[in-house]
Amino acid sequence: MGNYQLICPSCKTEFTGYTLSCNCPTLLRTVYNTPLKLKSLPGLWRFLDWLPCEKQLDTKAGSIVYKSLGLAKELGLTNLHLAFTGYWPERNAHNLTGSFKDLESNSTVAWAREKGVNALTIASAGNTARAFAHLANHVEYDAFLFVPESCLEMLWTPEPPTENIHLFAVNGDYLETIETANKFCDTKCVQNEGGAKNVARRDGMGTVMLDAAFTMNRLPTHYFQAIGSGTGAIACWEMATRLQTHGWAGNPTLHLSQNAPFVPIYNAWKANRRQILPEDMPNAERSIKQIHAVVLSNRSPPYSVGGGVYEALSNTQGEMYSVTNKEAKEAGTLFESVEEIDLVPAAEVAVASLIQSVEQNKVLKDDWILLNVTGGGLARLKEDFGFYPIQPEAFIRDPNQNLEDILT
Numbered sequence: 001m002g003n004y005q006l007i008c009p010s011c012k013t014e015f016t017g018y019t020l021s022c023n024c025p026t027l028l029r030t031v032y033n034t035p036l037k038l039k040s041l042p043g044l045w046r047f048l049d050w051l052p053c054e055k056q057l058d059t060k061a062g063s064i065v066y067k068s069l070g071l072a073k074e075l076g077l078t079n080l081h082l083a084f085t086g087y088w089p090e091r092n093a094h095n096l097t098g099s100f101k102d103l104e105s106n107s108t109v110a111w112a113r114e115k116g117v118n119a120l121t122i123a124s125a126g127n128t129a130r131a132f133a134h135l136a137n138h139v140e141y142d143a144f145l146f147v148p149e150s151c152l153e154m155l156w157t158p159e160p161p162t163e164n165i166h167l168f169a170v171n172g173d174y175l176e177t178i179e180t181a182n183k184f185c186d187t188k189c190v191q192n193e194g195g196a197k198n199v200a201r202r203d204g205m206g207t208v209m210l211d212a213a214f215t216m217n218r219l220p221t222h223y224f225q226a227i228g229s230g231t232g233a234i235a236c237w238e239m240a241t242r243l244q245t246h247g248w249a250g251n252p253t254l255h256l257s258q259n260a261p262f263v264p265i266y267n268a269w270k271a272n273r274r275q276i277l278p279e280d281m282p283n284a285e286r287s288i289k290q291i292h293a294v295v296l297s298n299r300s301p302p303y304s305v306g307g308g309v310y311e312a313l314s315n316t317q318g319e320m321y322s323v324t325n326k327e328a329k330e331a332g333t334l335f336e337s338v339e340e341i342d343l344v345p346a347a348e349v350a351v352a353s354l355i356q357s358v359e360q361n362k363v364l365k366d367d368w369i370l371l372n373v374t375g376g377g378l379a380r381l382k383e384d385f386g387f388y389p390i391q392p393e394a395f396i397r398d399p400n401q402n403l404e405d406i407l408t
């Protein structure tokens, strides 16, 4: 039975197995029946009570949360906490692909295995595929990975790749890659990992909010993160909501950021719209090529869907930020100099959004702030492990071509 129910919040239908959706336009949710008791396990497995899997994998992936000294001083903040989900062994951060995505790959593969799913198909703009590739190696689990050809350089593993990894490079952007992966799932009958619809992915990412709450001994007042799809932000909002139902006070305001000139969620939110329209992403193809944080490039994020980004922002009186490449890079340089660790570009965008927020007085000096820096420590990771490039099994030149022809 397990410790949870998988439920559609709209029609209240309960599901079993690796289910991604019902017929309602609403994200399914897990409901955990017992209070959260921390376990003596490494990383995100401390929060196993509130993950849909029953057993942990043999990994140490997970966030670390600590009170900032350097950046806090720089910005004049007294209660700034950082959630770091990269690689920093001295601080007990062991995410071996250097990003937030190590959290979702772990909870997802653990859940999938327990539900009898022996392989997954994943579409990714880079970081997610890398996280699943590493785990495929590490726990011998088959992963079929689809990434835009332009993102191939992000596809490496910290150990030599094994035959569990099946990489396909798509000549298209992230949305076309997602569509190609969906077609592959239908053609080859391999389970789709599901992206934002996957509750295990979201609950794995949501452990950042749990880690923060237990470290700060309260819920934060403000939560900062850069978003492409916004799945991590939805996940942290859901976890905060779960903590509230278990007696924790507070409702963290979401402060989410995108990288200009590609800012569809920012534009839709600023126009008070629940729908993203084509006018929210003019010259999308060109804009995506221009952004510093290429992983923040989803043209079809889970924004309008029930329980998605729009509702998460609405329910927390949230704020959206548009961050230029220059602001992001400057924020990254500042962060590295005062916090002594390098960040991935998306995390630099999040730091820049906090700087904007302080300048615009949207946060106050003594507010309890959680800044989720969603990856970093790559310089050190490369030194300690090395980056082994993953070779694609095939290049898919035309997203509309028949996959039977090229996939064995």
Ligand SMILES: [Zn+2]
Pocket: 008, 009, 010, 011, 012, 013, 022, 023, 024, 026
């Ligand atoms: Zn339903």
